[in-house]
Amino acid sequence: MSYVDEVLKTVREKNASEPEFLQAVTEVMESLRAVVDANEDKYRKYGILERLVEPERIISFRVPWVDDQGNVRVNRGYRVEFNSAIGPYKGGLRFHPSVNQGILKFLGFEQVFKNSLTGLPIGGGKGGSDFDPKGKSDREVMAFCQSFMTELYRHIGADTDVPAGDIGVGAREIGFLFGQYKRITGLYEGVLTGKGLTYGGSLVRTEATGYGLVYILDEMLSHIGESLKGRRVVISGSGNVAIYACQKAQQLGAKVVTMSDSNGYIVDENGIDLDVVREIKEIKRGRIKEYIDRVPGASYHEGSRLVWSVACDIALPCATQNELDLESAKLLVQNGCTAVAEGANMPSTLEASAYFLEKGINYMPAKAANAGGVAVSALEMSQNSERLSWSFDEVDRMLKDIMKEIYRMTSEAAEKYGHKGNFVVGANIAGFEKVAEAMIAQGIC
Ligand code: NDP
Numbered sequence: 001m002s003y004v005d006e007v008l009k010t011v012r013e014k015n016a017s018e019p020e021f022l023q024a025v026t027e028v029m030e031s032l033r034a035v036v037d038a039n040e041d042k043y044r045k046y047g048i049l050e051r052l053v054e055p056e057r058i059i060s061f062r063v064p065w066v067d068d069q070g071n072v073r074v075n076r077g078y079r080v081e082f083n084s085a086i087g088p089y090k091g092g093l094r095f096h097p098s099v100n101q102g103i104l105k106f107l108g109f110e111q112v113f114k115n116s117l118t119g120l121p122i123g124g125g126k127g128g129s130d131f132d133p134k135g136k137s138d139r140e141v142m143a144f145c146q147s148f149m150t151e152l153y154r155h156i157g158a159d160t161d162v163p164a165g166d167i168g169v170g171a172r173e174i175g176f177l178f179g180q181y182k183r184i185t186g187l188y189e190g191v192l193t194g195k196g197l198t199y200g201g202s203l204v205r206t207e208a209t210g211y212g213l214v215y216i217l218d219e220m221l222s223h224i225g226e227s228l229k230g231r232r233v234v235i236s237g238s239g240n241v242a243i244y245a246c247q248k249a250q251q252l253g254a255k256v257v258t259m260s261d262s263n264g265y266i267v268d269e270n271g272i273d274l275d276v277v278r279e280i281k282e283i284k285r286g287r288i289k290e291y292i293d294r295v296p297g298a299s300y301h302e303g304s305r306l307v308w309s310v311a312c313d314i315a316l317p318c319a320t321q322n323e324l325d326l327e328s329a330k331l332l333v334q335n336g337c338t339a340v341a342e343g344a345n346m347p348s349t350l351e352a353s354a355y356f357l358e359k360g361i362n363y364m365p366a367k368a369a370n371a372g373g374v375a376v377s378a379l380e381m382s383q384n385s386e387r388l389s390w391s392f393d394e395v396d397r398m399l400k401d402i403m404k405e406i407y408r409m410t411s412e413a414a415e416k417y418g419h420k421g422n423f424v425v426g427a428n429i430a431g432f433e434k435v436a437e438a439m440i441a442q443g444i445c
Helices: 003-014 019-038 042-044 049-054 103-119 139-157 171-185 206-222 238-252 274-283 288-294 304-309 326-334 350-358 372-386 393-416 423-441
Strands: 059-068 073-084 091-093 125-128 160-163 230-237 255-260 265-269 299-302 314-316 339-341 360-365
Touching: 003 019, 003 042, 003 049, 003 304, 003 314, 019 042, 019 103, 019 350, 019 423, 042 049, 049 423, 059 103, 059 139, 059 288, 073 091, 073 103, 073 160, 091 103, 091 171, 103 125, 103 299, 103 372, 103 423, 125 139, 125 160, 139 171, 160 372, 206 238, 206 314, 206 339, 206 350, 206 360, 206 372, 206 393, 230 238, 238 255, 238 274, 238 314, 255 288, 255 304, 265 288, 265 304, 274 372, 288 299, 326 350, 350 393, 372 393, 393 423
Parallel strands: 091 125, 091 160, 230 255, 230 314, 314 339, 339 360
Antiparallel strands: 059 073, 073 125, 255 265, 265 299
8 A cells, every 4th residue: 555545544544523634634645646656765764644644732622701691601712733844833713613623623734735835934723713703792702702812822922823813713803812812921922913003913914815816816827828807707705815806806807796605695797896895794794695785786696605606717716615516616617617716725625626627727726826815924923023014015025926936836846746737736745845854854753
């Protein structure tokens, strides 16, 4: 049995109840076959694959808080510190009722390779809670965040583990978490990224994941003599990533015709009016269906998965994992879609992503496509260490350069190992090689 198959077998036996984690490990391991086979003795000797698939540490804790009616509520909090070979653990916090250990392990595992691809010195981690901020008052969210940080603070720090936002964790939550960290430790340090601009945040961090997604998409299109100009784009989600992907795609001349949330999607043939979406989502914390009350001619459809039935040239899944299955992939291709770039983490099922590759779709997987968020988080860490703030244009230029470089590394790695144009293989190999070398250099730990 090959080294990859041996490790995959053990991972499946040990993590049978964590389907998302198994899915992420399977995708990465399958992509790494060529590079692992070519260096099997070295990687086996140092137990690289066995160590890569096991988090360095998982912290799980009780988060008690009191709601507005005076009831005691209890959620479960986690931090998965996956791999620190190339830097302090770095990765977001997710607050969503679906959060469990398996989902955070999948996200933490993916983060290790993504962070390596950015070229910046950051390891991989992820955390969160099954707490649902939706429908909670600001006071309830604050009470939860303060309780969450009252445990988490002992495990994180500017040079050890630096969390950020993710689903359900935006500027409001990061503010409450930072305030509590500072209060407990007395330290004013870059322990979280995605902070507000008045207390150590970086310009462009809010926009970074969505902008970065469109920058790498544009780079991919330019290599085949195409651009975003005049292209019809379908976007899922209406959160942080979706909003700024929409904004940048529109700035580059595309027409974005959909956005969605977990209940349904809107179609606006005139192109999405992003000011209206931002007011509904960022200010009112409302639902996407409110868009049709504000924009004549737009329509709303129940059922978020059907967003992929809307004809487009380019699809940008920006909501959540496994939101795009084989049936949706077939619909997209059948209706003329020729490019897919993933803003969300692992939005395509294994079958859907295999289908895109089989059909020759220009397909940029999440690990490369959404790395702009964590890249600017790392730039926020640098600014915090220097006690400086860089301008919007400076950070935006760095983000653009980083996304171009990720494209270059990803396409070169794919070509080197005989998979030209397969950015899934390219991203996994390019991310893996640096982490593996660092792990070998640091001995068995
Ligand atoms: P937000 O919380 O800002 O928005 C999430 C969006 O996805 C909302 O529109 C939400 O709808 C929708 N959504 C969430 N869960 C589901 C579901 N089960 N089915 C359908 N729609 C759903 O999160 P972000 O925009 O920050 O994150 C979106 C994705 O991007 C995630 O996969 C995240 O891991 C990834 N990502 C985010 C980064 C960042 O910098 N923020 C960086 C890299 C990746 P609803 O309101 O109905 O829940």
